[in-house]
Amino acid sequence: MRLSGPSQYGPVFKNGTHTGGGGLTVLFVKNSVGHPRLGLAIAKKHIKFATGRNKIKRIIRASFQARQSQLGSVDVVVLSRKEITKRSAAQLQSTLDKHWQTVITQWEK
C-alpha cells in the first residue's frame, strides 16, 4: 500500500511520468508488486501547520483508496505545490480524480 524508504521512492522520482495542476504534482511508474502503492510528499514550506498537512494527506489517501482497484501495479508519489493553500477540499478531490484518470489511461498503454 505504502511506499517506504528511498529504495522505493527513488525510482519514482527518477523515472516517473509527470502530471500536474491544481496545486498537486503526480509522479508514477510501473512496479513489479502487482498492486498500486502510494507515497506522499507534502512540504512544510507550503503548508505551515501539521494539522493542515494531515488533512491534505487524508484527502489524497481517501481518493486513492476509492480508485485503487482501477489502478494497475503502479507506484505513485503525490507532491504538493505552492498553490495548494488556495484550494478547497472539494476542488482537491476533483483534481485528484482527473489525475487518477490520466494515470489509468497512461498505464493501459
Next chain:
RNA sequence: UGAGACGGCUAAACAAUCGCGGUGCUUUAGUGCUGAGGAAAGUCCGGGCUCCAUAGGAUAAAGUGCCAGAUAACGUCUGGGAGGCGUGAGCCUACGGAAAGUGCAGCAGAAAAUAAACCGCCUAGUUUGAUUUGUUCGGCUUGGUAAGGGUGAAAUGGUGCGGUAAGAGCGCACCGCGCGGUUGGUAACAAGCGUGGCAUGGUAAACCCCACUUGGAGCAAGACCAAAUAGGAGGGCAGCUUGUGGUAACACAGGCAGGUGUGAUCCGCACCGUCCUCGGGUAGGUCGCUUGAGGCGUAUGGUGACAUACGUCCCAGAUGAAUGAUUGUUCUCGACAGAACCCGGCUUAUGGCCGUCUCAGCUU
C-alpha cells in the same frame, strides 16, 4: 438583572459499513484488543537519559536576586512580609547594594549637586527723585534670608506653634528619617522605647559591587548487526621448464606462459598473484522507544505547595510518518490545533459549561 474577580470541568454524542498505525491468536486469510492534546504548539527555563570528559581551585561568560518552605530540579509552586493599584472581591511588583568607584540627566529654570539669590522679603548706608513733609514710596550701594512666587519628574525633610529685622531644626509637638536597645517572629519584618537635629538627591531593566547557581553537546544522543568498494593485518595455495645446491621439504638464477590497459592487428610498452580469515565500518536494518520523579482511589500528616502508606490499573509508539470516508439519528451545528526520547513548569492560541465571591440597581 447588569458589570466584574477567582477557581474548576469539558473538548459534540451514538450506531453501522469500508479503510489506516501498533500488537496478540490461528495461520496467510481472518479475527480480538488498542490508537493524539489541554495546550501535543513556542522551544523560554529545569531535570532524567546518552556520549565526550574527569570538572580540585581560579578567571571569564551567562543567569538568579524580600523571607521561609515544597520539589529530582527550576527563573516553577505554596505560605508569609513590604510597597503600589482598585469602592470592593482581588490584582501587580528584576522587591539585594547609591556613606567602594565611574558614568548619565533633553526642555524649562537663577540654580540639577563641594547646591544655588531671578522675582520677592528684611537690616544698614546714601539721595539734583516723588511727596499729603511721615516711623512714607522709589532709585543706587552693602549685607542677611530658602518662608512665598515661578520652572521641573525631582529644588537639600513635612505640618503647626513659638521665635526673628526678615528668616531658618534656631526651639518645641506630631509625622517621616538615621542610630542604639527592648519585645514578638525560624526569618523577611512589625510594634514600641531612647537618642540625633536631619545627615546619604535620583538612576544599578548604566557599568559596577555583593551573595548564590551553571563542564560541553544532544535521541540526527548513543549501542548493536552488517552487503558493496578502497586500503590494512594474518594464514593456506601459488602454472610449465632448464641449471645449481640439498636425502627431502625447499632456495637461488634463467627462459616460456596467463590476465588488464594502449591499438584495427602484431610487435613493443606499462601494470597485475589467487583464496580464506580477522579487523574496519558505508548503504541498509535492529535497539534506544515507552512501566514512568506514572495515573486513579482511600487513609494519615501539613494552613498549603506536597509527602507517606495501602489498594488498583497498564494508557500511542509511527519513521516519505497512523484516526479518515460514507450513511442514519439528535443538539446549542462544533474553536485552537496533530505525539516524534521522556518528565516538571512557563508563555501563547482557543469553543463551551459550572461554582464561589464583590459592586451597582430592582423586588420582597
